[in-house]
Amino acid sequence: MIARITFAETRAELTKQTRLPAYVIPTLAFPLAFYAFFGLAMGASRGVGATTVATYLLATYGAFGVVGCALFGFGVSVAVERGQGWLLVKRASPMPPIAYVLAKMFTAMAFAATVVVLLCVLGAAFGGVRLAPVTWTELVLALVLGAIPFCALGLAIGSVAGPNSAPALVNLVYLPMSFASGLWIPIEMLPPAVAHVAPFLPTYHLGQLALGTLGAGHGSALTHVAVLAAWAVAGVAAAAYGLRGDEGRTYG
Amino acid sequence: MDDHDAPARLSGVTKRYGTITALHEVALTLRAGETLALLGPNGAGKTTAIRTLLGIITPDAGTATLFGRDPRSPRNRARTGAMLQVAGVPATLTVSEHVRLFASYYPRPLPLAETLAIAGLRGLEHRLYGELSGGQRQRVAFALAICGDPDALILDEPTSALDVESRLALWAQIRAYVARGRSVLLTTHDLAEADALADRIVVLLAGQVVAEGSSSAIKARAGGTIVRCSTGLSVDQLHAIPDVDAVSRDGNVVRITTRAADSLVRALYVQDPSFALIDVTARPLEDAFLALTQSSANHAELLGGAA
Structure with missing residues (x-):
């Protein structure tokens, strides 16, 4: 029963978000455009450590894209639906609450997979990125599964932010965090002060986990997964706290 | 009918928001197969009552049940549409x-075509929600409430903000659902709507139930019209006209509460050459029930608790 409803809910969520230009365009176009510009146009074959710019930035812009799908797909949509009272209609219905959460997570992961695959196609076609099949698989899996902790953080933002302030709040978290984690410019090229802060950010660990699959990361994969899991738990706890006692205050 | 298994029931429900008492010891029961209207002006606490009944709001005191159980139980949710x-x-x-x-x-929803037919949405099924008019949107909300073929249907101000035509259409759609033998609880601030749809009416004023009875009994008590006019007749002369319930004078304007506006106006034209009609309006609910609440022991609390 829950599986069937989750499936129906996921299909509806995917349809709904796909028709929403305000979601689709920023989440798909920005990572692709940034990667094309910084990763491909500005010297794809130059070296970064053991690998090339095009290969290195494929991992980090992949992480950037995945985080955007999760924070916007989850954070903004929960904030809007909660703020407009739609969540109350869902809560009064027999829909199991977990179906709502899983549907948004699967939808964010589907968009994340789309961004990552498109980036890989770009990198392979125009950046000379050549990886073993097993490496391609590891990279895509690490990135797409990496959406999960950011879904939890999106849920936390969505459970406290108002529908109008949510997009701004997400950007305020998303953009500086991505920069400081070396998702735009390799962390090796950033000022040392930034490199000291980066390990405190979840985005850094997703970026390094993805780079790890290419043999270009710092630290062990296990550490990154553990840190991301801790962030996921913190996100769920914050969301539970934010939604506690939510009796349907609505914003126009 | 055992009240404990009633489709919907509030008993002794009190809900406060800070110093404001939104509901004060509210008790109401929706019996199987009936249509019950919760009638009250805006801010009377109707929405709080409905949301408490649906388990969205937790009351400070008292209990809310659907079919004798916690409204939040999955089994109850599956029998309820809202x-x-x-x-x-x-x-x-x-x-x-x-x-x-x-x-x-x-578990056992209506076929899609049937839901669309009852809600008057045939021909609109492929339209995006964002492209619909206000009346059509309200019909979608109604369709979502009935699509599961629930035993109890709970409608919070189903026709508010609708034009007359859409309102009458939604009335017909609600009646079509009631005809299937289901229980319906709806809120409204319109006595005519409550009378048109409901078997029984519970009147909520400033968070308290002030009256409860058959639609005809409540209508007899709360119904009526206010005629405002200027007239040379004295208050006593006006009281002598049949079906006049109350007369008050505010400067040159006389305010007459009557159960028969037509014959009152006719009588005034005949008896008073200086008579001039200002307007005729439906008697506000507060007007009919204020005397009742003012005489109650909770007078002070009520005034403080108008939420």
């Missing part, structure tokens, strides 16, 4: 996508 007042519904799904999704939550 239409709430909300500001936004996802705009980028079509009518049939919305209905199909909600139908998937229920």
Whole structure:
């Protein structure tokens, strides 16, 4: 029963978000455009450590894209639906609450997979990125599964932010965090002060986990997964706290 | 009918928001197979009562049950359909996508075509919600409430903000659902609507139930018309006209409460050459029930608790 409803809910969520230009365009176009510009146009074959710019930035812009799908797909949509009272209609219905959460997570992961695959196609076609099949698989899996902790953080933002302030709040978290984690410019090229802060950010660990699959990361994969899991738990706890006692205050 | 298994029931429910008492020891029961209207002016606490009944709001005192159990139990949710007042519904799904999704939550939903037919949405199934008019949107909300073929239907101000035509259409749709033998609880601030749809009416004023009875009994007590006019007749002369319930004078304007506005106006034209009609309005609910609440022991509390 829950599986069937989750499936129906996921299909509806995917349809709904796909028709929403305000979601689709920023989440798909920005990572692709940034990667094309910084990763491909500005010297794809130059070296970064053991690998090339095009290969290195494929991992980090992949992480950037995945985080955007999760924070916007989850954070903004929960904030809007909660703020407009739609969540109350869902809560009064027999829909199991977990179906709502899983549907948004699967939808964010589907968009994340789309961004990552498109980036890989770009990198392979125009950046000379050549990886073993097993490496391609590891990279895509690490990135797409990496959406999960950011879904939890999106849920936390969505459970406290108002529908109008949510997009701004997400950007305020998303953009500086991505920069400081070396998702735009390799962390090796950033000022040392930034490199000291980066390990405190979840985005850094997703970026390094993805780079790890290419043999270009710092630290062990296990550490990154553990840190991301801790962030996921913190996100769920914050969301539970934010939604506690939510009796349907609505914003126009 | 055992009240404990009633489709919907509030007993002794009190809900406060800070210093404001939204509901004060409210008790009401929706019996199987009946249509019950919760009638009250805006701010009387109707929405709080409905949301408490649906388990969205936790009362400070008292209990809310659906079919004798906690409203939040999955079994009860599957037997209940609700239409709430909300500001936004996802705009980028079509009518049939919305209905199909909600139908998937229920164990034995109505066929899609039947839901669309009852809610008057045939021909609109492929339209995006965001493209619909206000009346059509309200019908979608109604369709989502009935698509699971629930035993109890709970409608919060189903016709508010609708034009007359859409309102009458929704009345017909609610009646069509009632004809299936289901129990319906609806809120409204319109006595005519409560009278048109409900078997029984519970009147809520400033968070308290002030009257409860058959639609005809409540209408007899709360119904009536206010005629404002200027007239040379004295208050006593006005009282002598049949069916006049109350007369008050405010400067040159005389305010007459009557159960027969037509014959009153006719009598005034005949008896008073200086008579001039200002306006005729439906008697506000507060007007009919204020005397009742003012005489109650909770007078002070009520005034403080007008939420």
